Amino acid sequence: MPDSASLKKSPNLDKWISVASDGRVLIHTGKVDIGQRISTALALIAAEELDVDLSRIDIARTETGVDPDEGITSGSNSMEEAGNAVRAASATARRHLLSLAADSLGVDVSTLEISDGLIQSRGTNLSVTYQELAGDQLFGIDVDPEAPVKDPASYGVVGKPTITRGLTEIVAGQAHFVQDMKMPGMLHARIVRPPHYKARLKSLDDAAAKRVTDDGCELVRDGSFIAVASADEFAAVKAAERLFESSDWDLGDGLEPQDVYERLVSNERVSLPVVDGVPQKEAVEPLASPPEGASATLNARYEKPYLMHGSIGPSAAVALAEGDKLTVWSHSQGVYVLRASLSEALGMEVEDLTVIHVPGSGCYGHNGADDAAVDAALIALALPGKPVLLKWSREDEHAWEPYASCMAMDLTASIDGDGKVIAWSQDTYSDTYGMRPRPEPGGAGPARLLAMQYREDAVTPLVPKPNMSRHAGLHRNLDPIYSFENKRLVKNLVRGLPLRTSALRTLGAFANVFAIESFVDELAEEAGIDPVAFRMSHLEDQRAKEVLQAVADKIGWGDPVPEGHGRGIAFAQYKNIQAYAAVAVELEVNDKAEVIMHRVALAGDAGQIVDQAGVIAQYEGGFLQAASWTLYEEVTFDQTGITSRDWETYPILRFDNIPEIETVMIDRPNERFLGAGEAVSGPTAGAIANAIHMATGLRVRRLPFTPDAIRAAAME
Amino acid sequence: MAKISLKVNGKTHEVDCDPETPLIYVLRNQLDLVGAKLGCGLEQCGACAVMVDGDHVLSCVRAASEFAGSEITTVEGLAKDGRPSALQQAFIDEGAAQCGYCTAGLVVAATALLEKNPKPDDAEIREALHEHLCRCGSHLRVLKAIDRVVKGGSINA
Numbered sequence: 001m002p003d004s005a006s007l008k009k010s011p012n013l014d015k016w017i018s019v020a021s022d023g024r025v026l027i028h029t030g031k032v033d034i035g036q037r038i039s040t041a042l043a044l045i046a047a048e049e050l051d052v053d054l055s056r057i058d059i060a061r062t063e064t065g066v067d068p069d070e071g072i073t074s075g076s077n078s079m080e081e082a083g084n085a086v087r088a089a090s091a092t093a094r095r096h097l098l099s100l101a102a103d104s105l106g107v108d109v110s111t112l113e114i115s116d117g118l119i120q121s122r123g124t125n126l127s128v129t130y131q132e133l134a135g136d137q138l139f140g141i142d143v144d145p146e147a148p149v150k151d152p153a154s155y156g157v158v159g160k161p162t163i164t165r166g167l168t169e170i171v172a173g174q175a176h177f178v179q180d181m182k183m184p185g186m187l188h189a190r191i192v193r194p195p196h197y198k199a200r201l202k203s204l205d206d207a208a209a210k211r212v213t214d215d216g217c218e219l220v221r222d223g224s225f226i227a228v229a230s231a232d233e234f235a236a237v238k239a240a241e242r243l244f245e246s247s248d249w250d251l252g253d254g255l256e257p258q259d260v261y262e263r264l265v266s267n268e269r270v271s272l273p274v275v276d277g278v279p280q281k282e283a284v285e286p287l288a289s290p291p292e293g294a295s296a297t298l299n300a301r302y303e304k305p306y307l308m309h310g311s312i313g314p315s316a317a318v319a320l321a322e323g324d325k326l327t328v329w330s331h332s333q334g335v336y337v338l339r340a341s342l343s344e345a346l347g348m349e350v351e352d353l354t355v356i357h358v359p360g361s362g363c364y365g366h367n368g369a370d371d372a373a374v375d376a377a378l379i380a381l382a383l384p385g386k387p388v389l390l391k392w393s394r395e396d397e398h399a400w401e402p403y404a405s406c407m408a409m410d411l412t413a414s415i416d417g418d419g420k421v422i423a424w425s426q427d428t429y430s431d432t433y434g435m436r437p438r439p440e441p442g443g444a445g446p447a448r449l450l451a452m453q454y455r456e457d458a459v460t461p462l463v464p465k466p467n468m469s470r471h472a473g474l475h476r477n478l479d480p481i482y483s484f485e486n487k488r489l490v491k492n493l494v495r496g497l498p499l500r501t502s503a504l505r506t507l508g509a510f511a512n513v514f515a516i517e518s519f520v521d522e523l524a525e526e527a528g529i530d531p532v533a534f535r536m537s538h539l540e541d542q543r544a545k546e547v548l549q550a551v552a553d554k555i556g557w558g559d560p561v562p563e564g565h566g567r568g569i570a571f572a573q574y575k576n577i578q579a580y581a582a583v584a585v586e587l588e589v590n591d592k593a594e595v596i597m598h599r600v601a602l603a604g605d606a607g608q609i610v611d612q613a614g615v616i617a618q619y620e621g622g623f624l625q626a627a628s629w630t631l632y633e634e635v636t637f638d639q640t641g642i643t644s645r646d647w648e649t650y651p652i653l654r655f656d657n658i659p660e661i662e663t664v665m666i667d668r669p670n671e672r673f674l675g676a677g678e679a680v681s682g683p684t685a686g687a688i689a690n691a692i693h694m695a696t697g698l699r700v701r702r703l704p705f706t707p708d709a710i711r712a713a714a715m716e
Numbered sequence: 717m718a719k720i721s722l723k724v725n726g727k728t729h730e731v732d733c734d735p736e737t738p739l740i741y742v743l744r745n746q747l748d749l750v751g752a753k754l755g756c757g758l759e760q761c762g763a764c765a766v767m768v769d770g771d772h773v774l775s776c777v778r779a780a781s782e783f784a785g786s787e788i789t790t791v792e793g794l795a796k797d798g799r800p801s802a803l804q805q806a807f808i809d810e811g812a813a814q815c816g817y818c819t820a821g822l823v824v825a826a827t828a829l830l831e832k833n834p835k836p837d838d839a840e841i842r843e844a845l846h847e848h849l850c851r852c853g854s855h856l857r858v859l860k861a862i863d864r865v866v867k868g869g870s871i872n873a
Contacts, residue, residue, distance in 0.1 A: 035815030035852050163808060170816035171804040171823055173751020173791035177816075180750040188745075233745055234737045237757075312755050312763055312851050313817040361755075362815030362852045394756040613811045617857070621814055624853030647760040647849060655845040658855040 001145050002672060006030065006085040010068035013096075013139040016089035017046070021135035023117055025052050027090075028060045030070025031082035032333060033166070035362040036677050037614035038078045040165045042086050044610050048158045049090035049149060051114040052130070059165065062357040064339045072334035072436065074365070074503065076578055076675030083610065083673050091147035093139065100133045152669035158610050159667065166359075178331050178358040179316045183387040186318075187218065188233035189379050190240035192226035193396055194454065196641025197500065198252040200224045205246035212239045219243075220382040223456035227379045229388055240393075254639035255498055261303050261702075264408040264429040267496045270466050274489040277471040277479045277576060284490050287412060291423050291486060294414035296526050302411070302515035303702040306499055306635035307404040308644065310652060313361025314392040315368030315401075319380035324352050326380065330373040331360025334436065338370055341437035342377055345446035364625070366502040368392050368401045370437045371450040378451055398650060399642040400450060402502035403635050405431035407474065409515035413484070419527030421538060424484040428512055429492040430474035432464045435502035450500075461500075466493045471575035477509035477682060480516050481573050482538035499637065506678045509574065510626065513682025514689065514703070517570035521690045522699065531569055531690065532557055543666075544573060547580040547603045550664045554601035555584035564588050565598065566695025570686030574679040579606040581679035583623065583687040585659075589696050593707035593714075595631050595688070597659035605666040607674035616663045618676040623661065626684035628653035631705050720781050724749065725793030731780070739775040739783055740764045743790060751791035751820045755849075762848030765821040765828075766790050772828035774847070791820040794827055802868065803827055806861040814852030822848050826862050835866060 010016070010030075018026045027046045033039040039059040047054040060067055070081055094114070101119040102109040105126045112119050117130040152158070170176055194200065201224040212219050217230040217239045228243065230236040272279040290297040318329040326348060332338045335355040343350045355373070363369055376390035392400075407430040414423040439445040440462070446452040447462035467473035475491040504510075524534035532552050539545050548571050552558075561567050566589075571582040586599040602619045609615050632651050636643045644650035685703065693699050698713040718735040721728060724747060731746045738757075743749045743766070755763030757776045764776040767789040794801045800808065803826055813819040822845065829836055829844040836844070841862055850858070 035813075037814070164811050164813070167808050167811065167813055167816065168800065170813055170819050171791070171800060171807045172795060173749070173820045175750050177753075179754065180744075182748075232734070234734060234741045310851055311817075312761060312815075312849055313753055314755075359815070361817035364851070391754070394758060394760075617811055617814060617854070620856060621853030624855055625851065628853075646758055647756060652849060652851070653853075653855075655842040655848070655855055655859070658842075658859065661856055 001084050001088055002080070004081070004085055004088070004145060006068060006070045006081045007088060007143050007145055011142040013089055013092055013141050013143050015068050016086060016143060017093050019130050019134045021131050023129060023131040024056050024058055025050060026058045026060050027086055028067045029082045029086060030062055030068045030336070031073045031078040032062050032357045033359060034073060034333060036618060037164055037611055038073070038082065040162060040614055041079060041611040042082060043165060044158050044162060045083055045087050046090045048155055049087055050094050052117045054157055054162065056117070062335050064335050064353070064355045069336040072337060074333055076574060076677045079610070079673035079675055085143070087149055088145045088147060089143045091149045092141070092144045095147050096139060096141060097130055097133055101128050104128055104133065152608065159612060159669065161613065162611060164614070176359060177313065178318060178329055178360050179313055179391060181318050181329060181358065181389060183318070186387040186389055187229040187231055187383065188236045189227050189229040189376070189388050189390040190236045190393065191375055191390070191396060192228065192240050192243045192247065193400060194224055195249055195251060196255055198254065199249040201226065202248040202250050204243065208243055208246035212243060215239060218383055220379050222378065223458060224454040225378065225451050227375065227390070229379060229383060255637050255641055257638050258498065260406045260497065261408055263497060264406060264494055267494050269429065269495060270493040272466060272491045274475050274478055274491050277475070279466060279468050279475060279491050285488060287425050287488065288423070290414040293416045293422060295417045297412065297414040298522055298526060299410070299412040300519055300522060300701060302409045302511070302518060304407045304511040304514065305703060306406045307504060307629050307633050308398065308635055308650060309364050309367035309401055309504055310650065311361040311363055311367050311397060314394055314397040315372035316360065316389065316391040317373040317376035318387055318389045319376035320387040321380040321384040326352065326377060327354045327356065328373050328377055329356045329358045331358060331363065331369045332373055333363065333369070337436065337438050338373055340439045341445055341449060342374065344439045344443060345374065345449055345452055346377060346381070365504040366402055366436045368397050371400070374449045374451045395645050398645050402435055402500045404504035405433065405474065405497070405501040407508065407511040409511060411515055411519045413519065413523055415523055415527050419529045419534060419537070421482065421484040421523065423486040424480065425488040426478060426515070427490040427492055428474055428478050428508060429494050430508060431494055431497045431501045433473045433501065433503050433507040434464050434467050435462070463495070466491065472507070474508035476507045476575060477512045477572060479576060481544065481576050482535070483540050484538065499635065505625070506681045509678065510629065510681045510685065513570070513572045514685035517572065517683060517686025518689045518701065521693065535571055543605050544571070544580055546666060547571070547605050548582045550603035550666060551582035551584045551601050554603060554662055554664055555586065555599065557584070561586065561694070564695070566691040566693065568687040568690025568692070568694060570683035570690060572679070572682050574675070579674040579676050579679035580604055581619065581683050583680060583683040585687040585691045587688065587691045587695060589692060589710060593710040595692060595705055595710070597627065597657055600659045600661040602661060602663040602680060603666070604663070604676065604679060605668060605674070606676040606679070607668050607671040609665060609667045612665070615665055615676045619663050619665070619680050620661050622677065622680040623684050624653060624658065626681040627688065630685040630688050630703055633704050718781065720784050722780060722783060722788060723786065724788045725790060733780060735781040736779050738777055739766070739780040742780040743775065749790045749792050753817055753820060755817070762821040762825065763818050765824040767824060767828050770828065770831060772825050791824050794823065801827070803830065803861070803865050806864040810857045810861040810864065812857035812861040813854050818848060818850045822850070822858050830865060
């Protein structure tokens with residue numbers, strides 16, 4: 001198996017698997033289920049390698065100090081990290097149990113067969129179960145990354161249809177989310193937020209504050225961090241509203257109204273050349289003149305606004321302070337990093353902190369989850385002994401979550417007479433995608449946490465360094481997958497932009513691929529070459545070509561397009577090493593300038609498929625979410641603060657624009673996992689832009705493609 | 717505080733609450749029915765949907781006291797003899813959820829539709845779900861789950 005950071009950190013088999021005396025098998029992992037069905041996939045892998053029925057496999061919820069530390073559940077890495085670790089752990093456990101069985105039964109291990117945790121010696125009536133051998137006991141050995149795993153040809157459950165874990169409970173309305181937690185004596189809490197980032201509390205109205213406490217609510221105040229808590233949830237909601245209305249805020253200058261697209265390319269920035277996906281600490285070469293042999297040179301700027309995660313359930317957390325200890329239940333994607341961050345921020349020992357993952361609403365990256373956990377922790381510390389369930393309001397989530405940055409992509413390329421790209425340049429401009437909680441040298445980590453900027457002892461927001469990792473941050477998928485010659489790629493981390501930003505699904509890849517895939521179509525048109533053929537002629541990887549061909553076949557690329565419709569195609573490989581995705585969209589632009597999607601084909605290769613429906617759901621869901629970003633979404637603000645404060649001021653995709661979607665996944669049973677969650681997003685925007693071009697002749701280069709944007713493009 | 721009598725999933729409950737309290741808080745916190753989710757508190761997302769006398773109603777704004785004397789059905793009340801309804805089963809079979817936060821609201825909305833109109837056409841289904849937001853992109857699976865039931869007959873079978 002590939003080198004495993006997860007196993008290096010947690011080599012002991014007992015960290016990963018335990019067998020209970022009733023025969024149930026508990027799998028421990030540091031990767032959390034955020035709706036991407038990782039727990040379903042891990043259970044399938046464990047059931048397969050252990051030869052235990054799927055119904056007897058449980059997946060533990062991740063708890064610091066107990067479960068393996070696998071960093072953050074992000075980057076489409078969970079199958080590669082946890083999937084491989086659980087596979088190796090299961091294979092190690094199986095081999096170990098067989099060896100115990102051989103000793104216990106006094107037979108040779110080669111005579112043994114396993115069926116649903118029952119080990120039998122062939123040709124005898126000798127048998128023993130896993131629980132008899134290891135029930136409630138420790139294995140006491142390390143995971144062997146080289147323990148023999150099954151041949152995919154013999155799989156019984158991996159890759160076969162299965163039911164999503166947890167779905168039966170979800171459709172029945174059972175408690176599932178952190179928002180559903182209930183504990184004896186629990187208080188419900190809400191935050192009284194400032195009007196905007198820069199506002200600070202001048203004073204609370206004494207009478208209003210007294211009314212809050214007279215009503216039986218607790219009032220927690222630390223500088224401009226204000227919270228109310230009550231046994232009655234609605235009382236807390238009302239108290240927070242009343243306090244906000246009667247509080248007096250120093251608004252400063254407010255948020256500076258500005259054209260962010262102008263600022264993206266004019267503000268101070270850190271500019272770094274990118275080679276093979278990796279930023280270099282070198283000077284950026286200026287854009288060269290078109291090379292000899294260029295028959296045409298095009299340039300274009302593409303733009304993307306701030307986007308929000310837009311979780312349907314606002315972030316929440318439960319916290320309980322008892323003595324020196326603090327326990328936090330959170331839907332964070334990284335309980336260990338959150339614990340380390342809380343330790344730094346609260347001045348508490350790591351050993352005194354426990355963070356337990358409980359599912360929340362889908363997050364798609366760094367939404368309000370971690371900040372809500374910090375808020376809950378601060379309230380719980382002020383109200384020791386009482387469990388506190390803190391929920392953000394809809395407005396909190398809309399206006400205070402860290403957004404995906406606005407971005408601008410400047411592209412210039414030259415083609416020769418044969419339609420070959422002989423020079424390619426892209427400058428990408430963006431704020432950071434890297435503001436997840438984590439400790440920092442010199443104790444600077446707390447500056448990553450929202451509440452810490454509003455306490456009496458306030459920290460100033462962190463100015464992040466450029467992420468220098470391969471295909472990370474804003475330069476993710478900046479390097480095109482195509483065999484273009486003379487590439488000049490530049491990462492520009494822009495300072496002084498107005499809104500709080502961090503990781504949203506795909507990071508920079510969504511906008512980079514949107515720009516690349518739009519521009520490739522512009523070049524193909526210039527060259528007079530079919531867009532699929534143009535891409536094929538610049539692809540070398542056979543798997544990439546097969547995915548592109550599969551989507552072209554599925555949509556019927558060569559077939560006539562219905563009257564008034566447009567068809568567009570786009571392709572990418574996530575980080576140029578993970579899952580492949582091709583998207584084809586057939587749409588129309590109606591007489592109200594609305595983009596109506598009719599038919600969609602998706603094709604992908606995510607390596608070996610463990611949970612077929614789960615992979616398809618990631619592609620389909622990824623498409624629909626990215627289509628929503630592409631057609632509808634833009635975070636807006638003015639001097640008074642964020643003006644996208646609810647679902648009316650930040651519209652997203654609805655049921656009236658859901659196309660028929662057909663997904664073709666190419667299974668590669670003998671290849672490594674590539675991670676399916678983020679592959680399709682970038683190509684989605686490219687395919688929609690290209691289809692709009694075919695339908696209308698308009699080339700739209702600034703997201704989102706609202707009726708206003710389409711009309712504006714028509715006026716140019 | 718006021719005493720309110722609420723009939724939920726066939727059972728009558730006497731609850732004490734501020735008469736302005738939106739129904740969802742009473743359901744979730746006093747009756748332990750957490751199926752309806754708080755998504756916006758603004759009647760904008762549909763996560764809190766319940767049925768009131770067979771109608772699809774959002775529970776996050778309107779006061780519980782408005783519903784005294786009505787038959788309230790939450791997602792917890794849709795199972796028959798402890799088994800999921802045909803529509804709930806169709807959601808499971810189609811994998812019509814990812815994170816699942818919006819799911820209960822969608823199940824309720826679709827149930828309310830199908831009880832009134834067992835054979836809705838595609839436009840009627842989409843219209844009935846128009847107030848409901850899903851962020852994971854499970855829309856198509858939800859439509860397929862409903863379609864299964866429309867084609868397969870009774871939603872309670």
